[in-house]
Amino acid sequence: AQTVTQSQPEMSVQEAETVTLSCTYDTSENNYYLFWYKQPPSRQMILVIRQEAYKQQNATENRFSVNFQKAAKSFSLKISDSQLGDTAMYFCAFINSGGYQKVTFGTGTKLQVIP
Amino acid sequence: DAGVTQSPTHLIKTRGQQVTLRCSPKSGHDTVSWYQQALGQGPQFIFQYYEEEERQRGNFPDRFSGHQFPNYSSELNVNALLLGDSALYLCASSGIRVGEQFFGPGTRLTVL
Numbered sequence: 284a285q286t287v288t289q290s291q292p293e294m295s296v297q298e299a300e301t302v303t304l305s306c307t308y309d310t311s312e313n314n315y316y317l318f319w320y321k322q323p324p325s326r327q328m329i330l331v332i333r334q335e336a337y338k339q340q341n342a343t344e345n346r347f348s349v350n351f352q353k354a355a356k357s358f359s360l361k362i363s364d365s366q367l368g369d370t371a372m373y374f375c376a377f378i379n380s381g382g383y384q385k386v387t388f389g390t391g392t393k394l395q396v397i398p
Numbered sequence: 399d400a401g402v403t404q405s406p407t408h409l410i411k412t413r414g415q416q417v418t419l420r421c422s423p424k425s426g427h428d429t430v431s432w433y434q435q436a437l438g439q440g441p442q443f444i445f446q447y448y449e450e451e452e453r454q455r456g457n458f459p460d461r462f463s464g465h466q467f468p469n470y471s472s473e474l475n476v477n478a479l480l481l482g483d484s485a486l487y488l489c490a491s492s493g494i495r496v497g498e499q500f501f502g503p504g505t506r507l508t509v510l
Contacts, residue, residue: 320501327502327504328441328490329501330499378497380496380497384429384446384499385431385446385456388442389440
């Protein structure tokens with residue numbers, strides 16, 4: 284079974300600064316996908332960034348980038364130039380590419396962006 | 399494209415009652431998954447429907463059942479409600495592209 288661990292329950296960052304959220308995972312599979320989802324108080328789960336395990340290049344989406352270390356099973360999210368709208372719960376998640384797209388989520392990190 | 403929609407938004411039930419939650423997938427998606435998210439926790443996978451059949455199930459009791467209709471919409475049914483069933487229930491739809499799941503806004507269920 285796959286597990287996803289987020290060891291930072293809460294974090295805060297000053298507006299315009301950079302913050303990194305940590306995630307580790309455990310799997311015996313070689314092909315899989317990793318994600319960061321954002322869940323603001325409105326509850327809508329929004330996909331922030333997606334990484335395919337067979338790709339060595341780290342994914343980037345505007346101000347969001349990841350540091351994917353496959354051997355270490357680590358998948359951190361860096362948010363640059365933090366904005367007030369980034370305040371939300373952030374979930375690290377995993378899908379086995381050979382499965383039926385069942386998503387395994389971590390417990391989440393609550394990020395507060397301070398003006 | 400309306401994206402994934404869920405109804406109702408909120409629901410209050412009492413212990414022992416039964417509840418039905420509904421989900422319409424994003425246009426072009428044929429697979430629907432359901433998740434339970436307790437307060438302060440990450441979502442937990444309940445089950446997934448494809449071609450009107452349940453094809454994968456998480457660690458949830460038989461009180462949780464579902465259905466998928468020919469138009470790919472889906473229902474989640476929970477019987478004999480317990481206080482511990484109070485949670486946000488999320489529906490996600492997906493299509494051919496692996497890892498591309500879109501979530502609905504959720505239904506907040508409160509069991510008194």
